[in-house]
Amino acid sequence: MKTIYETVMAGEPLAVPFIDAHGHFGPWPETVIPYAMDYSRAIDEMDRYGCDMAWLSASNPGYSGDLRLKNDYVFDFAAKHPDRIVPYCTLSALTPDRNVAELNRCLARGRCIGVKMHRYQQPPYTMRSDLMQPILEILAEHRLVYLNHGFVDLDDLQWALRKYPDVVFMAGHFDGRITRLANEHPNLRGCTCAANGYKMVENEVKRLGRSDTMLVGSDFSLFQLGFGVGMIVFSEMTEQDKLNILGLNAIRLMQKTRWFGEVKFRKPITDDEMKG
Amino acid sequence: MLPLFDCEFGVGLTDFGYPVTRTPAEAFAVMDRFGIGSAFVYDRHAHEAGVFDRFDFILDFCREAPPGRLYPAIPVVPPATGEQPPPAELVEWCLANGIRAVRACPNVHNFICDSFSMGKLLEVLEKHRMPLIHTSMRVQDHPWLHEPAWRDLHDVALAFPRLPIIVLYTGMLQGRRLYPLLEQCPNVLADLTCDSFQFVEDVVERFGSGKLVYASHFPTEDPGLYRMPISHGGISEQARDDIAAGNVRRLLEAIR
Numbered sequence: 326m327k328t329i330y331e332t333v334m335a336g337e338p339l340a341v342p343f344i345d346a347h348g349h350f351g352p353w354p355e356t357v358i359p360y361a362m363d364y365s366r367a368i369d370e371m372d373r374y375g376c377d378m379a380w381l382s383a384s385n386p387g388y389s390g391d392l393r394l395k396n397d398y399v400f401d402f403a404a405k406h407p408d409r410i411v412p413y414c415t416l417s418a419l420t421p422d423r424n425v426a427e428l429n430r431c432l433a434r435g436r437c438i439g440v441k442m443h444r445y446q447q448p449p450y451t452m453r454s455d456l457m458q459p460i461l462e463i464l465a466e467h468r469l470v471y472l473n474h475g476f477v478d479l480d481d482l483q484w485a486l487r488k489y490p491d492v493v494f495m496a497g498h499f500d501g502r503i504t505r506l507a508n509e510h511p512n513l514r515g516c517t518c519a520a521n522g523y524k525m526v527e528n529e530v531k532r533l534g535r536s537d538t539m540l541v542g543s544d545f546s547l548f549q550l551g552f553g554v555g556m557i558v559f560s561e562m563t564e565q566d567k568l569n570i571l572g573l574n575a576i577r578l579m580q581k582t583r584w585f586g587e588v589k590f591r592k593p594i595t596d597d598e599m600k601g
Numbered sequence: 602m603l604p605l606f607d608c609e610f611g612v613g614l615t616d617f618g619y620p621v622t623r624t625p626a627e628a629f630a631v632m633d634r635f636g637i638g639s640a641f642v643y644d645r646h647a648h649e650a651g652v653f654d655r656f657d658f659i660l661d662f663c664r665e666a667p668p669g670r671l672y673p674a675i676p677v678v679p680p681a682t683g684e685q686p687p688p689a690e691l692v693e694w695c696l697a698n699g700i701r702a703v704r705a706c707p708n709v710h711n712f713i714c715d716s717f718s719m720g721k722l723l724e725v726l727e728k729h730r731m732p733l734i735h736t737s738m739r740v741q742d743h744p745w746l747h748e749p750a751w752r753d754l755h756d757v758a759l760a761f762p763r764l765p766i767i768v769l770y771t772g773m774l775q776g777r778r779l780y781p782l783l784e785q786c787p788n789v790l791a792d793l794t795c796d797s798f799q800f801v802e803d804v805v806e807r808f809g810s811g812k813l814v815y816a817s818h819f820p821t822e823d824p825g826l827y828r829m830p831i832s833h834g835g836i837s838e839q840a841r842d843d844i845a846a847g848n849v850r851r852l853l854e855a856i857r
Contacts, residue, residue: 334636336602357776359803366799366835373833492734521743521822523620546798548773558637559825581846 326369327525329567333558338375342572342592345376345553347472347518347542350410351384351398358547364402367546368409374550377572377591380411382441382472384547387417392427400434408421408589411579413441413472422454426481428463436584441497444477451478452485452494465491468581472497472516479506486510491576497542504529507538514578517570518542518553526570536566540574568598602832604638605726607824607844608734608792608816609769611645612662617741619645619820625666629684632670635824636818638846641674641702641734648676649740653684660698670852674734677703678710679718688722701853702732702767707750708739709805715753716760723757726762730855736769738821744794747772751782758786765852769816771795778791783808790848791825792816801830801844810840814848 332340352361356512360366361384371379381402383395385560396415405409416424431437440460450456464471474497476482483506484599486494493512496503499520507513517539520526530536557570579585610632612622622628632640644659646652655674662670675695678684685691695703703726707714714735716723719729726733747770758766768791770780776797782789789793790812793801804812815831817824831844 333829333832338833356774356797357743357780357797358797361798366802369835370798373835374829445747519745521826523820523823525823548796549798549800549830549834551833552796552826555825555829556823557825559823559828 328564329558329571332375338373339554339558339571340375340592341568342576342594343374343376343541343554344572344575345379345543345545345550346495346540346575347383347553348379348545349384349386349517349547350381350402351395353384353547354389361546362398363424364405367402367572368406370546371409374554376545376550376554378411378575379410379545380413380438380575381546382413383415384445386415386441386474387419388443388446392417392420392423396427396431400431404435407436408591411436411438413437413439413470415441416460417442418450418456424456425459425463430465432467436582436587437469438533438579438582439464439472439493440473443474445474449477450476451481452476453478453481457485461485461489461492467490467583469493469522470495470578474498475500476503482506482513483510489515493581498526499529501529504533504538508533508535513538514574515539516542517557518544522557524556524560526556527562530562530566536562536569537574537577539570540578541570542573565598573599602838603842603846605636605815605817605828605831606849607632607637607640607819608767608814608849610637610640610642610735610817610819611648611821612642613644613658614646615649615820617649620719622820624672625662628671629666631819631824635817635828637824639670639672642671642815643674643676643704648706648709653678656698663699672701674702674704675700676710677705677722679712680721681718688725691722692725692731695731695854696729703735704734704736706736706738707753708737712751713753715756719757720760723764724760727761729857730736730763730765730852732765732767732852734767734769738770744770744773744796746774748775748778751778754782754789755786758782758789762786762788764788765790765855767814768792769794770771771819773797776800780807783812790814793830794818796827799835801834802836805836805840810836810843810849813844815845
């Protein structure tokens with residue numbers, strides 16, 4: 326059996342579980358995404374890379390156009406490919422009065438991995454802000470993920486980590502402060518997205534001595550999938566570390582959801598691999 | 602897929618925390634891991650420190666390597682400053698020393714890379730069909746919001762239509778500014794840092810597979826970032842080979 330590295334060097338799709346935890350779907354005003362709304366192009370790319378599932382939020386998440394329409398782009402895509410695309414409900418500090426209704430509407434549409442929020446072009450907020458509390462309460466009830474572009478106030482984040490132990494908080498982009506904090510908080514995760522530096526993820530795993538707190542993310546389908554998976558598959562981490570980051574850590578989070586039993590995975594996962 | 606020809610591989614010393622590659626063997630360890638067969642190699646210290654008249658390190662580094670693996674690339678600046686020999690003399694010296702491409706880094710070295718500032722040198726480079734590698738990244742920079750000096754690039758590409766120009770770091774959100782350049786300037790090639798979903802597929806469909814090249818951007822970035830769109834993109838095997846290495850090798854063969 327080929328290693329992950331050998332598989333990629335041979336130009337083949339990954340044969341191990343690969344779940345991209347940080348992506349988007351929809352049109353982008355600031356650059357050309359040639360096939361931004363093309364379901365088949367996205368699924369075809371996932372197939373070529375061996376990507377089993379992508380967790381996607383809206384494009385320009387929470388800072389462009391109408392949030393409801395933007396969420397529908399993603400949830401419509403997921404409705405067509407429910408075992409490949411799992412949406413985040415995108416919310417915004419621009420719409421504090423509409424967030425709860427929008428989250429409930431999204432949850433009623435089908436599988437949803439959680440909420441995504443960004444920072445650009447909206448009022449500042451932290452995890453302690455009033456607008457966040459009803460959102461986090463709903464996520465706790467459903468045992469879902471809260472993904473943010475980046476956590477700016479780590480004290481308030483730690484307050485929320487303790488107050489909402491059933492919510493898994495995830496930073497959207499690679500941040501050593503977050504992976505360090507994740508050693509102390511079992512409901513905090515980092516994402517590898519934009520860990521552009523040479524061996525940045527591999528060195529972080531060495532430093533932490535663990536690989537169960539990071540999930541692979543690529544900003545797909547704003548960017549190509551390799552932007553997230555490239556620095557993992559070519560690294561010299563152990564196969565188990567790669568398995569964790571590429572997919573098993575995401576599966577562990579999905580196991581907490583109410584809908585996990587309905588998901589049909591394309592690749593077998595052994596109990597030994599899951600135990601890590 | 603052919604072994605990659607890397608259009609930007611930095612070696613030597615730096616204090617910015619990037620990996621330091623002191624010997625060809627250390628460079629090959631990185632290159633081999635990513636399937637990089639050959640590379641345009643530059644001296645990271647000279648790049649950061651602004652050394653334009655002494656190239657012993659990079660020349661010796663590449664001479665120690667087996668033929669065809671490492672191609673030295675040196676920085677160029679406006680001839681008017683006198684920091685380098687006159688253009689004809691400089692290019693003759695490059696050719697005599699195995700240098701097959703020069704690097705213009707207008708932001709790091711603080712000049713304007715247009716025909717007004719660089720014309721006398723570009724004229725000679727064009728005569729020899731020697732590629733100009735253009736990167737407007739700063740010493741510490743991120744490609745996310747990066748924006749090259751597009752008007753200067755248009756100016757140079759149109760003024761010197763037989764000068765091969767390899768644009769590195771086109772910016773991750775700059776597709777609407779890059780595409781017109783690719784469409785209208787046959788002499789311009791770009792690396793894959795635009796990085797948009799389906800960028801490679803779309804450029805190949807619209808403008809052909811002759812417009813793109815691979816650059817690892819080692820040591821400032823992980824070479825894995827931009828490799829998989831070539832090996833796993835939805836393009837033909839011929840297009841894969843062109844982008845991986847064929848396009849650069851054809852430029853090398855065309856140098857006079």
